Amino acid sequence: PSATTRHLLVFPYPAQGHMLPLLDLTNHLASHGGFTITILVTPKTLPLLHPLLQTHPSIQTLVLPFPSHPKLPVGVEHVSHIGNHGNFAIVAALRQLHDPIVDWFNSHPSPPVAIISDFFLGWTQRLADHLQIPRVAFYAVSSLLIHVMNSCWVHIKTDHFSSSPVIEFSEIPKSPSFKKEQLPSLVKQYQDSDPDWNLLRDDVLANTSSWACVVDTFENLDLEYLDHLRKLWGEGRVFGVGPVHLIGATKDGRNPIRESSSEILTWLDKCPDDSVVYVCFGSQKQLSRQQLEALASALEKSGTRFVWVVKTIHQTDGRSNGIPVGFEDRVSDRGIVVKGWVPQTAILHHRAVGGFLSHCGWNSVVESIANGVMVLGWPMEADQFINARLLVEDLGVAVRVCEGANSVPESEELGKIIAESLSRDSSEKMKAKALKRKAVEAVRPNGSSWKDMQAFIDK
Ligand code: BUP
Numbered sequence: 001p002s003a004t005t006r007h008l009l010v011f012p013y014p015a016q017g018h019m020l021p022l023l024d025l026t027n028h029l030a031s032h033g034g035f036t037i038t039i040l041v042t043p044k045t046l047p048l049l050h051p052l053l054q055t056h057p058s059i060q061t062l063v064l065p066f067p068s069h070p071k072l073p074v075g076v077e078h079v080s081h082i083g084n085h086g087n088f089a090i091v092a093a094l095r096q097l098h099d100p101i102v103d104w105f106n107s108h109p110s111p112p113v114a115i116i117s118d119f120f121l122g123w124t125q126r127l128a129d130h131l132q133i134p135r136v137a138f139y140a141v142s143s144l145l146i147h148v149m150n151s152c153w154v155h156i157k158t159d160h161f162s163s164s165p166v167i168e169f170s171e172i173p174k175s176p177s178f179k180k181e182q183l184p185s186l187v188k189q190y191q192d193s194d195p196d197w198n199l200l201r202d203d204v205l206a207n208t209s210s211w212a213c214v215v216d217t218f219e220n221l222d223l224e225y226l227d228h229l230r231k232l233w234g235e236g237r238v239f240g241v242g243p244v245h246l247i248g249a250t251k252d253g254r255n256p257i258r259e260s261s262s263e264i265l266t267w268l269d270k271c272p273d274d275s276v277v278y279v280c281f282g283s284q285k286q287l288s289r290q291q292l293e294a295l296a297s298a299l300e301k302s303g304t305r306f307v308w309v310v311k312t313i314h315q316t317d318g319r320s321n322g323i324p325v326g327f328e329d330r331v332s333d334r335g336i337v338v339k340g341w342v343p344q345t346a347i348l349h350h351r352a353v354g355g356f357l358s359h360c361g362w363n364s365v366v367e368s369i370a371n372g373v374m375v376l377g378w379p380m381e382a383d384q385f386i387n388a389r390l391l392v393e394d395l396g397v398a399v400r401v402c403e404g405a406n407s408v409p410e411s412e413e414l415g416k417i418i419a420e421s422l423s424r425d426s427s428e429k430m431k432a433k434a435l436k437r438k439a440v441e442a443v444r445p446n447g448s449s450w451k452d453m454q455a456f457i458d459k
Pocket of ligand 1: 281283285309311340342343362363364382
């Protein structure tokens with residue numbers, strides 16, 4: 001088909017952990033696929049596209065007003081405006097874009113031949129069916145999580161599921177089991193009596209009938225689970241193309257559509273190799289005051305260099321974002337606390353960073369692996385317990401240092417683990433470095449992700 005008929009509609013979910021990797025994929029499709037691309041966003045999310053639009057001025061945007069929803073404060077259009085407890089309402093609000101998209105499609109002189117949309121937007125499968133075009137579900141999660149999630153939503157109405165504290169997933173390779181509280185947040189919040197929840201369940205399960213699925217993973221990361229997806233979806237319909245952020249990156253690890261330069265990188269330039277622990281719990285989680293205090297104390301006791309990113313979705317109190325008074329002055333010779341957005345992939349790529357204290361969000365997992373940085377895992381919610389299992393038990397590239405959204409780590413012990421993780425060559429560190437080589441190979445010509453990406457574009 002000619003370039004004009006190869007028009008794709010890309011529809012990201014408005015949360016950084018979902019949007020950034022889909023924009024990485026879009027960047028690649030715009031550079032190498034020869035596609036005409038339209039990205040659908042709502043007004044307040046549009047600025048997040050600017051780096052990509054600057055790189056590819058030919059990419060079009062379809063900006064639709066954010067539909068109102070009774071469970072969502074007016075003005076909220078992105079998870080960062082409300083926190084991840086707002087996911088349910090954001091998904092429900094966006095579902096109302098079905099008709100405006102159909103109108104746009106019907107009046108377009110050269111409408112899209114396919115939709116690529118986030119797996120949180122499973123209803124776009126029904127939209128694609130209505131428009132009679134294929135839909136690709138994009139997953140920035142592990143293949144293991146896709147299986148766990150689909151199983152949960154299939155079984156959620158059964159007595160066994162509601163009464164058992166531990167769920168064993170015998171239909172998934174290695175029969176993993178997870179405590180109820182370790183399952184994805186939306187599954188835990190499910191309310192059978194609420195019709196909106198059943199719509200959500202239908203959405204998630206609709207993903208399984210999408211024409212194809214693209215996953216930000218690579219074969220050496222979760223091959224068994226990826227292969228199992230291929231078995232379920234059918235050969236030629238599952239593409240493991242990760243780490244997607246590596247695809248558009250330059251040799252120095254910078255990805256022009258993700259980040260600009262930062263004074264943190266200049267600060268890291270002055271630090272010895274593997275001497276800094278990077279501390280970040282993703283774009284959504286805001287720690288409580290007790291957690292912030294315990295973490296500050298652990299970092300102080302560790303005596304190590306650090307970069308600590310503190311998220312402030314809502315102001316907790318008047319005390320400098322909850323960071324203990326005087327802490328930053330006491331550690332200013334060896335640590336930085338950042339209250340804002342940082343170029344995470346470039347930080348993890350920096351030779352000075354030797355460890356990552358992380359919530360184990362999937363993007364953070366993939367980015368740490370792509371850079372050979374060992375993880376000190378503190379899974380809190382969403383898919384993070386499942387990711388931590390993969391990192392610690394399956395891959396051996398991480399240790400668990402704490403667990404749970406409300407847990408407060410013991411600062412003496414955490415400080416010791418942080419210090420030790422930087423000072424010795426642990427097996428986790430060696431395995432992380434070995435896996436990095438596999439990640440880089442995967443996206444190089446003839447690597448597994450490179451081949452899957454080619455096959456996806458061709459198909
Ligand atoms: Br915070 C932060 N800079 O300052 P995860 C995050 N990121 O580039 P989450 C920055 O956001 P989910 C910052 O590199 C990663 O790509 C980071 O995704 C980037 O966690 C992304 O790690 C964060 O998956 O999302 O945000 O909790 O709930 O989807 O796991």
